[in-house]
Amino acid sequence: MSLIHVITVTTTPRRSSCQIYHNTPALVFSAGGYTGNIFHDFNDGIIPLFITIETLFNGRDVTLVVANFTDWWYSKYEILLSQLTSHRVINLHNQTATHCFPSAAVGLVSHGPMTVDPTLLPSRKTFLDFRALLGAAYDNCHVPPPPPLKGIPRLVFVSRAGPTGRVILNQDDVVRAAEEVGFDVVVFRPNKFTWLCDAYKLIDGSHAVFGVHGAAMTHALFLRPGAVFVQVVPLGNEWLAETYFKKVAVEGMKFEYLEYKVRAAESSLVEKYGKDGAMIVEAREIASKNWTALDTVYLKGQDVRLDVERIRVYLRIAYLKARRFMEENG
Incomplete structure (x- = not known):
């Protein structure tokens, strides 16, 4: 202020x-x-x-x-x-x-x-x-969206890069898993200067968005209502993920919402604090009471390495929902 x-x-x-x-x-x-x-x-x-x-x-x-x-x-x-x-x-x-x-x-x-x-x-x-x-503003943008693969639902994979944390360290493996369950995957790396016409045309023409909790997931507002929204929630991010994205996804935008909560073994924080450390075991409680810890540890200080077989289950569910959405809405 x-x-x-x-x-x-x-x-x-x-x-x-x-x-x-x-x-x-x-x-x-x-x-x-x-x-x-x-x-x-x-x-x-x-x-x-x-x-x-x-x-x-x-x-x-x-x-x-x-x-x-x-x-x-x-x-x-x-x-x-x-x-x-x-x-x-x-x-x-x-x-x-x-x-x-x-x-x-x-x-x-x-x-x-x-x-x-x-x-x-x-x-x-x-x-x-x-x-x-948003549609009235950007539907007429003279930007062609990426050509779809006929009959295949498209998933926009929101990619994070350092230094603000919550990077998917095995992103290539997760993208491959999404492709293997049937998605046409487009990796989206937005930044401060991303032209919103480009972002809108890509996401509005897609059937699902996948990514780790963070500001870039705001681009999911460009998804059509009823599409699929998959949010990966790192340790200590539960309250933020629910308050800022789950609520608007379910109640506001009527998305098909899936939430993948990261386990301790998937968080880079285990290397620093140990799997039985308080910062791991009590992550949700600590993050809810201590803003400094939330910001420096659970937001900026944490990356994730997702369990590929576990995330594959979520991606398969997302695919089935996205395919149904595609068949009903184009």
Whole structure:
């Protein structure tokens, strides 16, 4: 919060000091904080922006006035923002003129982690309406998705790389297992600069997403409702995985959800703490009470080596669900 600019809103007699007058209300918010991490971009920014427009303006058109504006943030989300307003987005910190609005709201409304609660919205819109907004933004991207293999469901394998932990150390073996059960596997390695049109076209045209709990799994919002979502949950990540992805997968997006909980022998932490160490045996409890341990040990300090035969069982179930989805939805 120390990096977020303070905003002062003043009232003035109509047109008295206005150099630029707007007929639409202003929604003033910050694009700062943890932006640059796609989970926070959506959880702290885009989803609350959708909720706020529906809550305070009943979905009416507004002018977005953005503090802590950066060019890369605007470039990345410009197409999506155009679905929320038909007016030019105002970068608050490069303005030299005085802008006046008939009314203004400052800050964003949140319903909780990765949540749209229809009971709190006048329009009763749900997370599926938010997903429809993503489709309206990106369906017309002029980006051809990877050509599908006829009759074979496609699985997007979300790949992590260091140094933030939770890397699948035997990724090649797991990818091979997914292919052996019948999937067409596309390895997806997103980064801060991944163009969302590319990501959307790939994932929207696929039937399943697989990956370890982490910010990059936010791209699963581009899956079609009813598709398959497989989340690998490392030690100590249980609460985060359930709160930030399981809930939206099951309740919000209506995915076929599978959860693979990593066993102690599959975690790299065993090498450091021993299979009977407190950090292993009491991982869930420690992570829930100690943020430093959660961040440094269970998130950034842990990689996984999955039991290939065990994960194959989950992949086979995922394949059957994905194939059924493909046959029903294309």
